[in-house]
Amino acid sequence: MTVRAAWLQSTGQTREDTRLALSALLTPSGASTTSPPLRSRPGIVPGGFALTGASAMQCTIGTGRAVIQGYDTPQGAYMIAVTAPETFTIADGDPQYGRIDVIELAVLDDTYDKSGATDAVIRLIKGTPSATPQIPASGPGSSFPLYTVSVPAGTSAGTGGVQWTAPGVVTTKHYPMTALGGIMPTSGFNGVYAGQYRDVSGQLQRWDGTAWVAYPKAIGGIAPNGTATTGSYTGQYRDNAGVLQRWDGSAWQYAEGKATILFSASQTSMQSVPQNAWTPITLNYVDIDDFNGWNGTDSFVVPRTGWWRVGANINWYGDSTSGIRGARLLVGGVGYSRMTWMAAASMGTTSVGGDGLVKLTAGNVLQLAGYHNATAPVRTLGGSGYYTTLTAQWIRS
Template sequence: MNLRASWVAPTGQTREDTRLTQMGATTPVDPIRARSGILPGSYSGQHRVSGFWMEGKSAMAATLYNGRAVIQGLHPQGSYPVSLIEDMVLSFADGDAQSGRVDLVCLRVYDGSYDSSNKWQAVAEVIQGTPSPTPVAPTAPPLSLPLYTVSVPAGTSAGKGGINWANALTDLRVPVVSLGGILPVVGEVIPGAYPGQFQDNSGVLQRWDGSAWVSYPSALGGIAPKGTLTTASYVGQYRDTPQRVLQRWNGTTWQPAFPAPIFIENRDAGYMTAATYTEKLLDTALPALTTTFNAPTSGSVVLTYGARTWTENSPAAYGFTSVRVTQGATVVWEPDDERSAVGAGQYANSVSTSLKLSGLSGDLPYTVTVMHRGSQATARTWFDSISLRIDPLF
């Protein structure tokens, strides 16, 4: 027959048999065994795998096209290269009168040195399934490579239209390549056999890192394109986002690689009659001005804050605007007059100050709250157009 195999028949292997079947395809599964599968390639170069392609030929028959494959045996058997040099036709039995069935098409090696077949040959077989209200494909026999399942509905025959080839076939073929080659993914994604193995998965080059396939170039320190990476594989990995923001993985979350300044403001005036710092103002619908930022790796930021300040009926009074900085329950900065923007008098004047805050722990979140006080508890001290800006330093 046209399906040839190497080193199966005890005698009679021809030079032609050897030339046709020696292909060097040994995608490893473990140190001893290779992966069973089809060698990739197509005549047009447009398809990943065209070997052993099958399509309907007539009502109850299909054409299996030429190709090359490797079928792995048990550890002591090794792997069997096989080649189908000419297309062949496979016939299917009529359907059961009551129930449908699923047939399995496979390549199979009979090696009488290891089985009881008393045969030494490679064949393409149709293994007929069992009719059932919920049919399933039969189990692939030992030393075989499944190619397709074929759905055969109840009552199917040549006289009744035959098999609907447009939707009857399920492709089970998997590819193999030589050791170190880039494996094209067709169908199910199979775990790698060693760190450093590569595969092409729907146009994305991936590398096996020992536990998962990692998309290239992220495995080599490149910037992962937007939409391709949800969870990083190492601290310091970068990705682009649909918002065009470059992000860095800190081990837990994605954060902006270069944090932008933060600016917030309250533009509704409020007053206070306290001589101690507080974040709450009276006669305003706005809450206290507060925000959280993640410290840059340098541990330093510049804080700029201020307000439009005046005192009511007390020209000698002062208004102080300062900040409290916390990291969780730990207070880093308490509001302090020396770190305040100070305004005085009954006429509104805008004041601000900029200070460097250092010694922060990179990537940890910090909270900044703008706070105020008046120099006289009996006077109303007003604050309006309150603002806070945080600039990370690198």
């Protein structure tokens, strides 16, 4: 028959029918190109088959449950439960060379493997001593490795035995399995179907048919910094170097109210400004610059698109009491009319400036410019309690 069922026919159901039909509940195996839909992923139910040292040359394998895929596809998958711990004695080490032993779970089914037995066992396979020890071949039947044990030359109870907890002595070879649709708590394997999930060191990943995709990058979560250049859907969020952004369908926008940018620079020494020309003002001291947008002299490069509150103020020294004094915001070298202020010169200090909301684009260059129409150069005030300043604060997209 090519269509097999469990518990359908009143008579004649075989063990093979049962194994093949019940394997519909198990995760398919992607390790074989031969009839992969009929082969199940072998493995243990997480938490079982723990190895502990029982004495110098003995270890115990604890209880557990497992699935072993038959060597031949038509065998189906064997579901196994070990209900009591089993103890194994490691043979003394060779006088000259070390060796590697294997502890494995196996199914012997004479119908397929001609082993002469029908049984499920945990067995110890002794390796061959060698200057370069190799893992020994598996025994007869369909098997699944649990552990390898390194046995150095001269190891015996009299020399201290196997150092069960020492690094590199016992190596875990088994890996977990889950029922179909379960989240596999391991890595190192390709998915079998789109929509399969696995947990890798606490990160949920989904198989998209070709590769494993981190779940926060796929849908529903915040993509980690550097993992999402283009958004996958409108409303997706990402962490951009500690700042939250939202994909609007065509570009990343900063999440409103979740992050701010502050910039402020001040003038700490006087500057002579020629008459009748808007002249960029040199600001010598940076109070705060969250995104390092200041060029060190007279220009701030806008790091984020959106609405900004910009403030500008110039304190003019009383070199002359004639004419007017001005302050203006320059955007890309062009005066911004809504951010231009004028005042008549007076004796002492003339303070000119203000603030306002400006829609800016990332990459715009902001400058503070000063103007006067006195008959000779006039100086700005920096220090001495009169600071000329340029400030900018990002408000929202």
